[in-house]
Amino acid sequence: MARQDRSAPFGHPSGARQRLLDLAAQRGASLAALSQMIGRNSSYLQQFVRKGSPRKLEENDRRILAQFFGVSEGELSDVEDKSFIVPANHSGDGWVEVPRLPLDASAGPGAFGAQEIPFDTFRFSSRWLREQGLEPGMLSAITVSGDSMEPLLHAGDEILVDRSPRPLRDGVHVLRLGETLHVKRIQALGQGRLQLISANAAYPPVDVALADVDVIGRVVWKGGRL
Numbered sequence: 299m300a301r302q303d304r305s306a307p308f309g310h311p312s313g314a315r316q317r318l319l320d321l322a323a324q325r326g327a328s329l330a331a332l333s334q335m336i337g338r339n340s341s342y343l344q345q346f347v348r349k350g351s352p353r354k355l356e357e358n359d360r361r362i363l364a365q366f367f368g369v370s371e372g373e374l375s376d377v378e379d380k381s382f383i384v385p386a387n388h389s390g391d392g393w394v395e396v397p398r399l400p401l402d403a404s405a406g407p408g409a410f411g412a413q414e415i416p417f418d419t420f421r422f423s424s425r426w427l428r429e430q431g432l433e434p435g436m437l438s439a440i441t442v443s444g445d446s447m448e449p450l451l452h453a454g455d456e457i458l459v460d461r462s463p464r465p466l467r468d469g470v471h472v473l474r475l476g477e478t479l480h481v482k483r484i485q486a487l488g489q490g491r492l493q494l495i496s497a498n499a500a501y502p503p504v505d506v507a508l509a510d511v512d513v514i515g516r517v518v519w520k521g522g523r524l
Contacts, residue, residue, distance in 0.1 A: 314355070314374045315347045321367045336362045351476055353512045386434035387419065394427060394434040395419035396458065401479060402443040420456070420521075432518060436462045440472070442481055442520075446496035451481065455522035461515035474512040481517060 322329060329347065330340040336359045345351050355363070355374055364371040387395040397416035420439050427434055442455045450470070451457065459472050471484050473494075482494040492511060494504045 317373050318343065318363070319347060321363075321369065325367065332363065332366075335366065351474075352509075353474070356509070386437060388424070388434065392424050393421045394424050395421055396434065396437045396439055398439045398456070401440045420458075430518065432460055433462055436460055436515075437518075438515075440479075446498045446501040447481060447483075448498050450497040451520060452522055455520050457481065457517045457521075458519035459515040460518045464516075466513060470517040472514040472517060474514060475506065475510065479514070484513070 318329075322332060329343040333340050333342040333344070336342075338359070346355065357371075360371045360374045363374055386397065396419060398418040398420060400417050422434075422437075424434070427437075438459050438461070439456050440459060442451045442457055443453050445453060447470075457472070466484070466486065468485050469483065470481065472479060472481050473484070474480075475494075480494065482496060485493040485495060487493050487505065490508045492506055492508050494506060496503070
């Protein structure tokens with residue numbers, strides 16, 4: 299059975315999202331009308347402003363809106379997903395404390411992010427992280443929910459997510475699709491499309507457009523109870 303939608307609001311508009319609201323108010327234009335002007339469905343900009351989906355405006359959308367409002371594109375381009383950007387703490391004794399975030403990445407129908415303030419840390423050896431080619435400041439730990447990645451990942455497992463900016467390649471990733479977080483194996487299909495693959499054969503693969511997915515980072519480690 300699909301999980302009930304219990305998502306919380308993305309947060310108060312800020313940066314380019316707030317700027318878009320201000321410009322729309324000054325021109326007396328609704329977000330629905332502006333969405334249609336750029337060739338999107340009527341709820342597109344409302345979701346961008348209120349829910350953070352998409353995470354940022356595409357270049358062509360920014361260009362059209364900037365021309366309409368008579369402003370520079372830069373005023374509409376400073377949005378980025380900071381959900382997982384929490385600095386690791388170097389303890390000074392050869393260990394790094396990686397933040398644990400109260401977020402669930404669904405291995406099932408979809409999990410909704412809660413607060414993004416660390417509630418605890420995992421301690422990793424600085425040397426081990428270097429050997430793995432991992433940058434401490436780009437790491438966060440979150441929890442898996444659902445069963446679609448069994449037997450690889452189980453509900454309650456904690457996973458280490460590497461957010462380092464690297465070319466997208468096949469592997470297990472945490473991604474945001476719409477308003478929900480998922481952990482899935484990603485396979486590139488070409489022509490701007492991805493396949494999201496579950497380890498559990500009961501869940502069929504899902505094909506999605508790359509533009510509709512925000513890939514947060516690659517899963518590089520897991521931990522859980524036996």
